[in-house]
Amino acid sequence: xxxxxxxxxxxxxxxxxxxxxxxxxxxxxxxxxxxxxxxxxxxxxxxxxxxxxxxxxxxxxxxxxxxxxxxxxxxxxxxxxxxxxxxxxxxxxxxxxxxxxxxxxxxxxxxxxxxxxxxxxxxxxxxxxxxxxxxxxxxxxxxxxxxxxxxxxxxxxxxxxxxxxxxxxxxxxxxxxxxxxxxxxxxxxxxxxxxxxxxxxxxxxxxxxxxxxxxxxxxxxxxxxxxxxxxxxxxxxxxxxxxxxxxxxxxxxxxxxxxxxxxxxxxxxxxxxxxxxxxxxxxxxxxxxxxxxxxxxxxxxxxxxxxxxxxxxxxxxxxxxxxxxxxxxxxxxxxxxxxxxxxxxxxxxxxxxxxxxxxxxxxxxxxxxxxxxxxxxxxxxxxxxxxxxxxxxxxxxxxxxxxxxxxxxxxxxxxxxxxxxxxxxxxxxxxxxxxxxxxxxxxxxxxxxxxxxxxxxxxxxxxxxxxxxxxxxxxxxxxxxxxxxxxxxxxxxxxxxxxxxxxxxxxxxxxxxxxxxxxxxxxxxxxxxxxxxxxxxxxxxxxxxxxxxxxxxxxxxxxxxxxxxxxxxxxxxxxxx
Numbered sequence: 001x002x003x004x005x006x007x008x009x010x011x012x013x014x015x016x017x018x019x020x021x022x023x024x025x026x027x028x029x030x031x032x033x034x035x036x037x038x039x040x041x042x043x044x045x046x047x048x049x050x051x052x053x054x055x056x057x058x059x060x061x062x063x064x065x066x067x068x069x070x071x072x073x074x075x076x077x078x079x080x081x082x083x084x085x086x087x088x089x090x091x092x093x094x095x096x097x098x099x100x101x102x103x104x105x106x107x108x109x110x111x112x113x114x115x116x117x118x119x120x121x122x123x124x125x126x127x128x129x130x131x132x133x134x135x136x137x138x139x140x141x142x143x144x145x146x147x148x149x150x151x152x153x154x155x156x157x158x159x160x161x162x163x164x165x166x167x168x169x170x171x172x173x174x175x176x177x178x179x180x181x182x183x184x185x186x187x188x189x190x191x192x193x194x195x196x197x198x199x200x201x202x203x204x205x206x207x208x209x210x211x212x213x214x215x216x217x218x219x220x221x222x223x224x225x226x227x228x229x230x231x232x233x234x235x236x237x238x239x240x241x242x243x244x245x246x247x248x249x250x251x252x253x254x255x256x257x258x259x260x261x262x263x264x265x266x267x268x269x270x271x272x273x274x275x276x277x278x279x280x281x282x283x284x285x286x287x288x289x290x291x292x293x294x295x296x297x298x299x300x301x302x303x304x305x306x307x308x309x310x311x312x313x314x315x316x317x318x319x320x321x322x323x324x325x326x327x328x329x330x331x332x333x334x335x336x337x338x339x340x341x342x343x344x345x346x347x348x349x350x351x352x353x354x355x356x357x358x359x360x361x362x363x364x365x366x367x368x369x370x371x372x373x374x375x376x377x378x379x380x381x382x383x384x385x386x387x388x389x390x391x392x393x394x395x396x397x398x399x400x401x402x403x404x405x406x407x408x409x410x411x412x413x414x415x416x417x418x419x420x421x422x423x424x425x426x427x428x429x430x431x432x433x434x435x436x437x438x439x440x441x442x443x444x445x446x447x448x449x450x451x452x453x454x455x456x457x458x459x460x461x462x463x464x465x466x467x468x469x470x471x472x473x474x475x476x477x478x479x480x481x482x483x484x485x486x487x488x489x490x491x492x493x494x495x496x497x498x499x500x501x502x503x504x505x506x507x508x509x510x511x512x513x514x515x516x517x518x519x520x521x522x523x524x525x526x527x528x529x530x531x532x533x534x535x536x537x538x539x540x541x542x543x544x545x546x547x548x549x550x551x552x553x554x555x556x557x558x559x560x561x562x563x564x565x566x567x568x569x570x571x572x573x574x575x576x577x
Contacts, residue, residue: 035090036081037097038412044074044097045415057132057190058115059125059183064108071104083561091559092549096416103253110246114179121172121180124156125187132190135197143208150212154219161223164230177230178238184227188220235350237472237491239465239498247466250505254420255548255565256512260463263512266570267459270511271482274453281449284442295450295484298443299380308365309341311384312391316361319392322438329397329536335404339395346370349378352496354386354489357394358403377486385447388439389430393451397536398426405540413543419506421544424513427455431514432521450484455511457483462497462507472498516547519569524554 051070055063078097086094115122131149134141164172172180195213198205231238242250247260258266275291282294303311320336323329340360344352346367356362365382366375392398402425406414430451439445461478464470470478472494479490497507517539524530530538542550548565551557 034085034087035093037090037093038410040078041093041097041412041415054136057129058111059122059129059187060133062133064112068105068108071101071108075101088553088556088559092545092553093413094561095559095563096413096545096549099253099255100416103249106249106253110242110249115183118172118176118180118183121160121176122183122187123160124153125183127153127156128187128191132194135194143202143204146205147208147212150209150216154212154216157216157219157223161219161226164223164226172227172230174231174236174238175240177227179240181224181227181231184220184224188217188224191217191220235491237476237495237498239472241466241468242504244467247463247504250503254418254505254509255546255567256420257548257565257567258570260467263459263508264463266515267456267463267508267511269572270515271453271456271460274449274456278446278449278453281442281445285446291446292484294442294446298385298446299383299486301385301443302379302383305366305379308363308382309343311387312341312361312363315387315391316395319433319438320396322433322436323397326436328532329401329540330533331396331401332404335401336396339400343367350492350495352492354382355390355394357399359400361391361394361400374488377488381486381489383447385443386450387447388444389433389448389451392433393426393430397429402426402540406543409541410543413545416546417544418513418546419503419509420513420516421547421550422513423506423510424515424517424547425539427510427514428517428521431518452511454479454483454485455514458497458507459511461494462504465498466504513547516569519571520547520551520554523551530554 048070051067055066057063075098078094078101081094083091083094127149131146131153133139191213195209195217198209200206244260251258251260251263256263278291278294279289282289282291285294285297287293287297316339320331324331338359342360342362344356344362344364346369348362349364349367352364354364363382364378366378370378394400399422402422430448434445434448434452439448457479461470461475465472465475475494475497476487476490479485479493480487483490485493496502521535525532525535538554539550542553546565547569548567551567552559552563
């Protein structure tokens with residue numbers, strides 16, 4: 001028997017001690033053997049946090065060796081756990097943890113290889129790092145000898161930076177310059193922290209080292225200026241493609257049994273469906289099959305400045321009413337009650353021209369300090385019909401509901417947080433509510449299709465960028481031409497993807513995760529094995545893990561120690577219009 005979350009709520013909406021399971025655990029097996037991973041993962045996270053804060057110099061071989069050893073030790077530790085004695089949850093956690101450790105070691109190797117590619121431009125990093133290591137180990141050294149070290153370091157920095165004043169083969173590419181800027185900025189911050197540790201506390205240190213430190217700090221600042229000149233202006237789009245090998249490793253880590261090329265093919269098929277639907281909606285609006293004309297029309301249907309918050313509240317309430325009327329998912333009362341709203345700054349909108357969400361929905365809309373053309377583009381990009389899908393994506397049933405549940409169920413699994421579930425869940429609801437006709441007329445459909453098309457495009461431009469098949473500027477052009485973005489917003493989207501701190505697969509994960517959930521729904525809801533509410537509630541209780549693992553939990557799949565995903569979740573484009 002499957003329970004629903006609604007059975008766990010009563011009276012004032014307090015959560016009772018009811019755990020929803022898709023299969024019973026064996027009561028004869030001791031709990032510690034059924035699944036020891038909640039405690040083990042907690043220990044790993046705390047240990048890893050301590051080590052990352054202590055061994056924080058990626059330019060030190062010692063630090064990298066220690067982090068490698070740490071992950072290898074945990075590999076040995078879980079290797080001693082008898083797999084066959086584990087419950088289904090335990091086996092899933094075993095595989096997730098082993099996968100995580102393997103991938104962390106791959107990332108250490110990947111970062112080291114990328115570091116070596118720019119070694120000649122950070123030739124002083126090792127000797128500078130030695131200063132930090134001496135401080136960390138409380139190694140005592142005469143202040144006069146430290147001054148000598150700083151003087152040598154100054155000469156090394158100047159020697160490294162000298163070729164940038166020349167032209168020709170010695171010049172850095174913009175991509176490598178960006179990489180070096182990140183490294184040198186890190187070193188500069190650590191140097192300042194190193195100096196503050198001694199300054200004012202050790203009189204002899206100040207006497208010997210104030211001037212040498214200032215000279216080194218100035219040399220680093222000058223070097224950073226020279227590197228930034230290679231990039232051009234501050235708004236230049238410079239990313240760092242990871243290449244096919246790293247992209248394939250990242251897909252393996254996400255339990256995705258497709259190659260990058262196969263995923264690009266899926267995206268093209270879904271994009272073609274979107275264009276057909278777009279043309280149909282355009283025809284209904286009197287634009288024949290000119291979807292771009294229809295899109296430009298709805299971009300004018302925005303509220304006046306000052307009215308956006310009221311519209312967001314209206315759309316949020318509309319989505320909740322729709323879900324509850326159809327009994328699609330359990331919405332805990334406190335979750336429904338406590339979401340909040342803030343307005344996004346103009347600076348943040350340079351990276352994210354639309355909304356972000358969770359417990360707080362951050363609303364993108366023009367501000368008074370924007371240039372006139374930027375104000376107009378922000379109004380057009382945040383019109384009422386674009387917001388129709390954005391609001392429920394960010395709040396309920398999207399990220400706010402999702403995060404609320406993840407904090408309360410199997411929270412230890414947050415270690416395995418994956419955008420294929422986080423963003424895939426919210427995107428899946430966009431697809432499902434389309435099927436359930438959560439729209440008022442063709443204007444809403446055009447707005448909803450804008451986002452769906454955008455998710456297809458994100459797969460295409462982000463994977464091609466990392467495969468080095470598209471430049472950043474070509475990505476912007478693609479979004480303008482094939483999705484209908486305002487150029488300012490398209491630029492912000494690409495900047496967010498390649499410079500905003502997102503992992504390489506993040507943008508592709510929206511649509512691909514949604515398609516995984518769509519396939520899962522066909523398998524368990526369309527077959528009659530679960531109701532829609534059971535299906536959605538059970539997903540929310542598994543926390544943020546690869547969707548392939550949720551499928552294994554739902555179907556009671558026999559898990560083996562050597563398990564690897566073979567799930568081909570995509571069978572055909574969405575239903576033809």
